[in-house]
Amino acid sequence: MGTMGIAPAQQETLLPGREEVRAVAVKVGQRGSLQTVWRSLSGLQDHQVLVQTLQLGIDATDRAVYEGNYGRPAAPDGSLVVGHEAVGRVIAVGRQVHALVAGMYVVPTVRRPCADPSCSPCRAGEPDYCRSGAYTERGLWGADGYLAEYFVEDAAYLVPLPPPLKALGILTEPASVVIKAMHQIDLFARRMRAWHPQRALVLGAGQIGLLATCFLRRRGWEVSVFDAVSEIDPKASLVQAIGARFLSADIYAVEQLPAVMGSPDLVVEATGVAPLAVEAAKAVGEDGVVLLLGVADQHQRFDLEAGALEKQLVLGNRIVCGSVSSSRGDFEEAIGWLSTVEAEHPGWLGSFIAKRIPLEEVAQAYRHQKGEIKRAVWLAD
Numbered sequence: 475m476g477t478m479g480i481a482p483a484q485q486e487t488l489l490p491g492r493e494e495v496r497a498v499a500v501k502v503g504q505r506g507s508l509q510t511v512w513r514s515l516s517g518l519q520d521h522q523v524l525v526q527t528l529q530l531g532i533d534a535t536d537r538a539v540y541e542g543n544y545g546r547p548a549a550p551d552g553s554l555v556v557g558h559e560a561v562g563r564v565i566a567v568g569r570q571v572h573a574l575v576a577g578m579y580v581v582p583t584v585r586r587p588c589a590d591p592s593c594s595p596c597r598a599g600e601p602d603y604c605r606s607g608a609y610t611e612r613g614l615w616g617a618d619g620y621l622a623e624y625f626v627e628d629a630a631y632l633v634p635l636p637p638p639l640k641a642l643g644i645l646t647e648p649a650s651v652v653i654k655a656m657h658q659i660d661l662f663a664r665r666m667r668a669w670h671p672q673r674a675l676v677l678g679a680g681q682i683g684l685l686a687t688c689f690l691r692r693r694g695w696e697v698s699v700f701d702a703v704s705e706i707d708p709k710a711s712l713v714q715a716i717g718a719r720f721l722s723a724d725i726y727a728v729e730q731l732p733a734v735m736g737s738p739d740l741v742v743e744a745t746g747v748a749p750l751a752v753e754a755a756k757a758v759g760e761d762g763v764v765l766l767l768g769v770a771d772q773h774q775r776f777d778l779e780a781g782a783l784e785k786q787l788v789l790g791n792r793i794v795c796g797s798v799s800s801s802r803g804d805f806e807e808a809i810g811w812l813s814t815v816e817a818e819h820p821g822w823l824g825s826f827i828a829k830r831i832p833l834e835e836v837a838q839a840y841r842h843q844k845g846e847i848k849r850a851v852w853l854a855d
């Protein structure tokens with residue numbers, strides 16, 4: 475933004491002495507297009523908040539954006555400022571903002587409602603259930619993300635984070651996705667007078683699989699986790715540290731799992747590998763629930779005995795359910811849940827974050843080494 479005459483007073487107070495802030499963007503669909511860009515911060519509206527980004531987590535979806543395989547631009551030139559798992563500090567608030575004050579830590583939600591007046595979930599503040607498909611997601615889908623020194627957001631989309639959780643706050647978004655999904659189980663339990671599920675199989679020991687495992691263990695479930703890594707991988711230790719069983723693909727085929735662990739009442743699919751989603755539906759026991767949380771490559775094709783699978787689902791009252799994104803309420807619940815888990819298993823959540831990469835070396839944060847759960851970008855203390 476050029477300086478034409480005297481800048482409005484409101485803009486001058488936004489970030490004294492600075493017209494633009496550093497951000498990191500891709501050209502959507504172009505591998506290797508990650509670059510530093512400069513973005514102007516416009517004046518703060520009454521309901522808005524200026525936030526300094528402190529840390530930002532990188533997950534598998536972010537890596538897909540980085541690789542050019544996912545995302546929708548936020549600007550006409552095809553660019554998108556990346557990043558959706560953020561922790562920030564409130565720097566300034568608009569005149570109508572009363573719930574947040576400068577110095578507080580916050581986590582921003584990700585999905586924003588569509589503009590369709592007939593989309594009742596978006597109108598009711600639950601854009602994660604958007605029916606029009608015209609929603610946006612900051613850092614992923616049609617709206618700039620949080621990998622910037624500062625960002626501006628409506629107070630309604632900022633969830634306060636207690637200071638002791640500052641270093642773990644980037645796990646709020648994935649935890650909120652898991653919490654939303656796990657609430658489906660409570661709904662399905664109500665369909666029967668006596669459903670006493672006890673055994674769960676989790677496919678994939680990434681952050682979603684591990685958080686789901688922890689959620690289920692805290693509720694007393696017996697959990698087995700299946701992953702491609704070996705039994706001596708750090709992921710296996712993370713699974714065992716919370717009392718779950720690790721089953722390596724080095725030793726077991728996915729078809730063998732029900733015989734090895736006992737018929738599961740719940741299968742959580744957290745890999746996004748389409749054949750595994752089908753195996754999840756085959757593996758689940760009578761009256762069981764399959765939760766699909768991974769997003770598969772839509773062009774993947776393979777042979778399937780559809781008749782046998784359909785018969786098994788019907789004759790066993792089995793439920794297959796997909797779940798994506800989360801709402802503000804899920805974020806609030808996730809923050810309380812993370813506090814409890816950290817108190818019960820100190821350091822367990824923190825060990826998800828293998829490396830914190832400074833902004834100057836941001837591309838390193840998109841690398842993924844075997845045995846690592848995730849990397850983060852460190853922007854400020």
Ligand SMILES: [Zn+2]
Nearest residue numbers: 588593596604
């Ligand atoms: Zn909508």
